[in-house]
Amino acid sequence: MSGAPEHDAVEATKEDSILTEAARTTRSSSGSDATEGDDARANGDANLNTNKCTIRFGGLIAVNELNMNVREGEIYGLIGPNGAGKTTIFNLLTGVYKPTSGAIYFQGKRIDGLRPYEIASRGISRTFQNIRLFPSMSVLENVMTACHIHAKQSLFDAVVRTPRFGRDEAEHRDYCLELLGIFDLARYKDEGGTSLPYGNQRRLEIVRALATRPKLLLLDEPAAGMNPSEAMDLMALIRKIRDRFGLTILLVEHNMKVVMGVCERIQVVDYGKSIALGLPEQIKNDPKVIEAYLGD
Amino acid sequence: MDTFVQQLINGLTIGSIYALLALGYTMVYGILRLINFAHGDIYMVGAFAGYFIAHGLGFAAQPSILGFGITLLGSMLVAALIGMAIERFAYRPVRKYARMTTLITAIGVSLLLENLGVVIFGGAPRSFPQLLENQNYTLFGNAAISKSQILIFSVSIALMLLLQWIIYRTKVGTAMRAVSFNLNSAKLMGINTNLIIAFTFALGSALAAAGGVLTAQYNPQIYPLMGIITGLKAFVAAVLGGIGNIPGAVLGGLLIGAAETFVVGYGQSVGIPSTYRDAVAFSILILVLLFRPAGLLGSTVQEKV
Amino acid sequence: MPTFVKRLLFAVLVIVVLLGLNAMLSTQGLFGFGLDDYYARLLTFIGINIILAVSLNLINGFTGQFSIGHAGFMAIGAYVSAYLTVYHAPNWEPALAGVVGADAAHVLIFVVAILAGGLATALAGLVVGIPSLRLRGDYLAIVTLGFAEIIRIVILNIDKVGGATGLTVPGYTNFVWVGIFAVITIVVVHNIVRSDTGRALVSIREDELAAEAMGINTTRYKVLSFVISSAFAGIAGVLFAHYNKFLSTADFTFLRSFEIIIMIVLGGMGSITGAILGAAVITILPEALRQLPTIALFGQEFNFADLRLVIYAALLIVIMLTRPQGVLGTREFGMSWLRRAQKRPAGDEAVGASPGVPIAERDATKNDPVKEVENK
Numbered sequence: 001m002s003g004a005p006e007h008d009a010v011e012a013t014k015e016d017s018i019l020t021e022a023a024r025t026t027r028s029s030s031g032s033d034a035t036e037g038d039d040a041r042a043n044g045d046a047n048l049n050t051n052k053c054t055i056r057f058g059g060l061i062a063v064n065e066l067n068m069n070v071r072e073g074e075i076y077g078l079i080g081p082n083g084a085g086k087t088t089i090f091n092l093l094t095g096v097y098k099p100t101s102g103a104i105y106f107q108g109k110r111i112d113g114l115r116p117y118e119i120a121s122r123g124i125s126r127t128f129q130n131i132r133l134f135p136s137m138s139v140l141e142n143v144m145t146a147c148h149i150h151a152k153q154s155l156f157d158a159v160v161r162t163p164r165f166g167r168d169e170a171e172h173r174d175y176c177l178e179l180l181g182i183f184d185l186a187r188y189k190d191e192g193g194t195s196l197p198y199g200n201q202r203r204l205e206i207v208r209a210l211a212t213r214p215k216l217l218l219l220d221e222p223a224a225g226m227n228p229s230e231a232m233d234l235m236a237l238i239r240k241i242r243d244r245f246g247l248t249i250l251l252v253e254h255n256m257k258v259v260m261g262v263c264e265r266i267q268v269v270d271y272g273k274s275i276a277l278g279l280p281e282q283i284k285n286d287p288k289v290i291e292a293y294l295g296d
Numbered sequence: 297m298d299t300f301v302q303q304l305i306n307g308l309t310i311g312s313i314y315a316l317l318a319l320g321y322t323m324v325y326g327i328l329r330l331i332n333f334a335h336g337d338i339y340m341v342g343a344f345a346g347y348f349i350a351h352g353l354g355f356a357a358q359p360s361i362l363g364f365g366i367t368l369l370g371s372m373l374v375a376a377l378i379g380m381a382i383e384r385f386a387y388r389p390v391r392k393y394a395r396m397t398t399l400i401t402a403i404g405v406s407l408l409l410e411n412l413g414v415v416i417f418g419g420a421p422r423s424f425p426q427l428l429e430n431q432n433y434t435l436f437g438n439a440a441i442s443k444s445q446i447l448i449f450s451v452s453i454a455l456m457l458l459l460q461w462i463i464y465r466t467k468v469g470t471a472m473r474a475v476s477f478n479l480n481s482a483k484l485m486g487i488n489t490n491l492i493i494a495f496t497f498a499l500g501s502a503l504a505a506a507g508g509v510l511t512a513q514y515n516p517q518i519y520p521l522m523g524i525i526t527g528l529k530a531f532v533a534a535v536l537g538g539i540g541n542i543p544g545a546v547l548g549g550l551l552i553g554a555a556e557t558f559v560v561g562y563g564q565s566v567g568i569p570s571t572y573r574d575a576v577a578f579s580i581l582i583l584v585l586l587f588r589p590a591g592l593l594g595s596t597v598q599e600k601v
Numbered sequence: 602m603p604t605f606v607k608r609l610l611f612a613v614l615v616i617v618v619l620l621g622l623n624a625m626l627s628t629q630g631l632f633g634f635g636l637d638d639y640y641a642r643l644l645t646f647i648g649i650n651i652i653l654a655v656s657l658n659l660i661n662g663f664t665g666q667f668s669i670g671h672a673g674f675m676a677i678g679a680y681v682s683a684y685l686t687v688y689h690a691p692n693w694e695p696a697l698a699g700v701v702g703a704d705a706a707h708v709l710i711f712v713v714a715i716l717a718g719g720l721a722t723a724l725a726g727l728v729v730g731i732p733s734l735r736l737r738g739d740y741l742a743i744v745t746l747g748f749a750e751i752i753r754i755v756i757l758n759i760d761k762v763g764g765a766t767g768l769t770v771p772g773y774t775n776f777v778w779v780g781i782f783a784v785i786t787i788v789v790v791h792n793i794v795r796s797d798t799g800r801a802l803v804s805i806r807e808d809e810l811a812a813e814a815m816g817i818n819t820t821r822y823k824v825l826s827f828v829i830s831s832a833f834a835g836i837a838g839v840l841f842a843h844y845n846k847f848l849s850t851a852d853f854t855f856l857r858s859f860e861i862i863i864m865i866v867l868g869g870m871g872s873i874t875g876a877i878l879g880a881a882v883i884t885i886l887p888e889a890l891r892q893l894p895t896i897a898l899f900g901q902e903f904n905f906a907d908l909r910l911v912i913y914a915a916l917l918i919v920i921m922l923t924r925p926q927g928v929l930g931t932r933e934f935g936m937s938w939l940r941r942a943q944k945r946p947a948g949d950e951a952v953g954a955s956p957g958v959p960i961a962e963r964d965a966t967k968n969d970p971v972k973e974v975e976n977k
Contacts, residue, residue, distance in 0.1 A: 094814055120816035128814075134807035136871065136931050137800070144797075145804045149816035151797040155825070158796035159789050161604070165796065172797070212816050331739040389922050395738050396667055397925045400866060403669070404917030407859060411910040524855075528750075531743060575754045578747035585744060586732045 047072040047248045048093070048124075048216055053102035053112070055092060062088045064272040065102065070216070075242055075249045077263030079256075079283075081293055085272040086252045087129055090218055093250075094126050095119040106216070121149045125214035127205040129221045129252075133193040139204060140189040143176040146211035179207050182244075183237075199230055203237075210241070216248045217241070223255040231255055235262040260284065268292065301439040303561040304554065309445045309514065311553020312452040316507035317530030318537065318545035319459060320500025326476035326540040327496050328391070333402035334382060335504060336527010337409035338375050342505025343518045344417065346371035347424055356425035364427040368451070368509050372502040379501025380494045388490070413520025421519040424512035444514040455506055456546060459499065463542065472496055476540065529556075529577040536584050538594030547592060552577055619780040641776055643888065645844055648779035649837050650880035652786045654864040655873055656833030659790050661862075662870035663799065664826040665806025666734060667742045669858050671834050673749025676853035677725050678718035678835025679842035680762050683770045685714050686843065687762075690771065711773040715782075715839050722835025723828050725752070730827035734820060746855060757850045767849035774844040782840060786833050791873055793829070802826050803871075856910070863913050866920055871931030878928060883913075 048070040055063045063085045070076045078086050091097045093104060095116040104112040111119050125146075134142050151172065157165040180186040183203050188196060193204060202222060209217060219238070223231045235258055242249050253259050259266060260280045268276040268283060270292040276283055283289055317339055324332045349370040350356045355363030386405050390397050431443045463469035471492050474482040483489050511526075512518050533552045537544025556576045559568060584591065622644070657671050690710050697706035733744045762768050793799050801822050804812035813819050842848050860883060868879030890905035890912075905912075920927065 096810065096814075115818070116810075116813035117816050117818045120814060126814055128811065132808045132811040134804050134811070136807060137803060141800060145800045145812070145817070146815040148797055148801055153797055155793070155798055158798055159792045161608075161792060166604075168797070208815065331743065386918055386922070390925070393921075393925055396665070397921055399667060399739055399742060400862070400925075401918055401921040403859065403862070404914050404921060407914035408911065408918065411908075411914055415908060415911055528743070528746070532747075535740075535743075569758060571758055572754060575751050578751050581747050582732065582744065585736060585740065589736070589740075 048104075048106050048250070050093075050104045051102055053089075053092060053099050053104055055088065055097055056100045062272050063092060063099075063269075066269070066272070066274055068267060068274070070248060070250055072248050073242070073246070074264045075238065075251065075262055077259045077266040077280075078250065078252045078269065079254070079259055079266060080269040080275075082254075084269045084292075086269060087220060088272070089269070090126060090220055090252060093119075093218060094124060120212055120214075123213075123215035124218065125209040125212045125216070126218035127202070127209050127220055127222060129224070131198075131201050131205055133201060133205060133208070135192070135194045137193055138190045139180065139185060139193050139196070140173070140176055142193040142204060143180060143208050143211045144172050146208045147172040147176065149212055176207075176211055179210055183207050198225060202226075206237075206241070210245065214247065216250065219249065219251045219253075221253055222251070223253055223258045226255075228257070231258050232261075234258060238262050299439075299561070301435065303557050305435075305439060305441050305445065306561075307554035307557030308550055309448050309553070310557065311550035312448050313507045313511050313526070313549075314530045314533045314553050315546045315549025316452055316455065316503045316510075317527065318533040318549045319456070319542065320504045321531050321534040322537070322540055322542060322545040323472075323496050323500050325534070327472065327479075327493055328387075329395075330387065330398055331402065331531065332497075332500075333399070333527075334406040334409055335500065336523035336525075336530065337406050337413075338379055338501045338523070339504040339508040339511075339526060339530075340413065340518070340520060340523035341378055341409065342371045342375045342501075342508030343424065343512045343522065344413070344508075344520075345374040345505065346509040346512060347422060347518060349374075350425045350427060355427055359427050359429050361428065364447075364513075367427060368506060371505045371509050375501040375505030375508075376498035379497040379504075383494055383497040388493075410521055410524065417520055419520060421517040424516040424518050426516070427513060442514075444510075448510045448514060451506065451510055455503060459503070459542070462499070468492070468495060525574055529574075532577045532581040532584075535581060536591055538591030541591065541593045544591055544593035552580060555580060615781070615784050619777045622780070623775065623777045643884065645774075645776050645779050647881050647884045648776070648783040649841050649844070650861070650864060650884050651783045651877050652779075652833055652837040652840070653861045654868070654876040654880040655786050655790050656830045656837070657861050658865045658870060658873065658876040659793070659802075659833075660826045660830040662865055662872070662876070663794055663806065664802040664823060666823055666827065667738050668745040668827065668830070669742050669855070669862060670729070670745035670747075670749030670752075671831075671861050672853040672855065672857035673745075673752040674722045674725060674831040674834035675838035675841065675857070676749075676752055676756060676850065678722045678838030679848055679853070680756055680768075680838075681721040681835075682714040682718035682839040683768055683842045683848055684762055685717055686710070686771050686773065687768065690714070707773070711778070711843070714773070714843070715836055718839035719832045719836045722838070723832035725835075726828040726831030727824065729831075730824040734823040734827060746858070749853075749855065749858060753850050753853055756853075763848060765850075767847055770842050770846050770848055772843055772846045774840050779840050779844070782836055786836075787873060787877070789829075789833075794873070798822070798825070806871075860913070863917055866917060866927055869927030869929035869931065872927070872929040872933055874933045875927055875929035886912075 048068070050066050050068040052065045052067060053063060054061065054065050066089065068089075078089065080086055088097065092099055092112070095111070095114050095118065099112050102112070103110055106119075106122060106124060109122075111122065111124075114122075134145065137145065151168060153165045153168040156162075157168070177186055177189065180189060183206070185196075185200060185204060185207060188200070194201065196204060202224075206217075206219070206222065222238070223234050226234060238249060238251070239262060241247060251259070251263060263280060265278065266276075266280055266283045267274055268286070268289050275288050275292060276286045278286070317335065320335050320338070321332060324330060324335070346367045350363065350367045353363070353366065355367055382405055386401055387398060390401050428443060428447065432440045433442075433446075434440055461469075463472060471482070471487045472495070474485065474487060475489055475492050475496075479489055482492075508518075508523075529552055530549065533548035534545045535548070536551060537546070537548030556573055559576045560570045560573050563570065563572070653671060653675065657668070660666050660668050694706050694710050697709060700706075701709065729745065729748045733741055733748070736744060756762065757765060794802070801812065801817045804815070804817060805819050805822055809819050838853075841852075845852075864879035864883045865876050866879070867882060868875030868877070887909050890909055893905045896905065896908075
């Protein structure tokens, strides 16, 4: 109920907007498009890179001129204290937000400003910090939903139930069951997605993301809420996924053991700015990083 | 020029009523993110309450300022109580559910009020008693302004100033603003959110009732379904001004009132029949939502998801 | 048995049942057993309401987009088709009858009317849907209501189709037509829901952001579901107009929209069988209420049927307070609902599992999280 026209952006919750989440995000940005020589700055051999990517929410600069270069096939970690902007970065990469300035490239092509589903169809998939499964769907259906990008059935096929529909459904079903099998979740296929124990839900979300057949997988705090033994298993899982599916993995995580154990390179952000980038050993001993985490 | 002034006066008159109603919508939305579908029907309840109070206490027979005042305050009180009851028994239990559930409940309450009204009072319009002797004054040559219009302006302005004072200069008002920013944080600060929400509903309902009584003075026909279209238009006004924004509600109300009156008034000459009156508000709504969903005074900053 | 044959048999069965019912409803009855006009009327309206409820459920229930302007689309279908049958059919039909015979011509003309009505409404759905579906739930509701009202006001001002006085329309519909289209609606909606498109729609309902992240163009699917849904409403409008034989905009107010809403809320917004159930109950309810003795309230005598709007409103509130998911929720009766019952592993009950709440729990599979797929 602000009397003043200015609305404190930090306080603005998603309920303030009358647009849906998906509609709101790429529409209402007042940013400029960096156009000069952008494509030239796209790094050819990097899978994903950002160039001075910035986003502001009103007066708050959530991500400040971020430069990021993720190489194909690597497991890349993104860490930082709470509120550093890590999930915002994920949201930028997946098209939930449009950067106020700067650019994002995937496989050499610009992707900032694209809608999330377009980015997904280009091969970037993600999990969420707060698990976002589809509650009223079964485990199998949750995964099959993500097969949409690769579905060959048209609406006509579905309505009239042509043979192509049957084949397409069977293909998806088999593929998803196979994926679930790899993660040992196949036995729960008909159970409600959100009735699984927490750890399995997290894994289900990963399976669902994999069903889009991505080239880059973004994992948002996959180890949250896990005990040490589960975290160890997660590390093995991440490596196995990368090896088996030939993916690049970008990981946001607070659990240092997991980060140090599985990431090949790590980038540290604080207050939206990148403050360090390097190998786990380097990061562990970097004074700036230590200061950021412990405060001064 | 005279016609213009006349149209303007008429437009602002109806606009003030929309503004009073829009304030209620915007306040409740600001606090609960709920569109109170039943708000327009509270306006109707206010008019009917005023009707019965006026007849019951004998003011109908003898016009007087005092009679008007008591009728107004009485109906505002009745509406405030009903508004709080609705919040307590229909909205609060479903607050925790999906938003669609609260929406459907609100629709249900609205339908209930309307149809109970039809059953109890009959669908045929009743004549609201003249509580003040009517009189027309002339302005700028041929433009006329009636006593009831002056009444509407003055009472509306007074109520809006009062609301402004409550929200910005009292403890309750500050609490209301806190709750509208973030309900959970407000709770953690020790604010009794349920009480504040009830109070907000009471305020909004009182304003709606005032609108009802004032309208009834101006246009004496009251009937149980009178709140539907007016309520919707007032909602459009709130959206136009920026939902959740108080000055916006007032601005939106006046604009819609003016727009409607001008379209009807001048529309004849461009081939728009007056029966399209109601379509004006809806068309404005669609335009606003298409081009500036945040409303005139709302913010367009991208929001953190 | 090959699928094609199965479907053919199903269609034949439907037609046989409908024709049988129709025969029962005619004067001679079927094998001497007949139902009178009253039941014919009731069944026909149940059929029309089924089309309305099942189609509204596609957008409200399955896609989770709250549209309350369904009556507006019904009106478009009704009036567009009526315009054709009142002003043009009298010219076309005799000409056509010369070519294919009177009966066939009659049927063909009506098919044209239905197609025209459906297409016009689909177009309207597109025009309304594209701008509106970016908006969040409550706003979408108001906007759809607004559009429906605008449609009604515009139609009211078109004198050619009766304006305020109404329009008399030739009677092309009977119970069989309505029955066939009711079945078509149910089959189409069911087939959509149980397909990739259906999963996309439901995912939009459940979590739009996650759906987009998984590659679903949420805007496209919301509009799609809206267009399909409104097209069927238009068809229902065509059928209604040509059964009622009289059209007036008073039949398409928001009260009509709310009536359809109540049908799907009662039956359960994510369930096709629920919508059918709700449609049947709400159609029959006024009739059933009429049988009750009159009641004296507030100094007047009331037939319960007159009170039905109050009852609906109260019903709506009570359902929301006690069982918001309606009678069937998201389940379909008799199909996989037993299989779908969500099983919770024993440990969760005690802790009160909910997504996002970390539970340090041992899962039996933890030791071997990644298994190779066994060759089955």
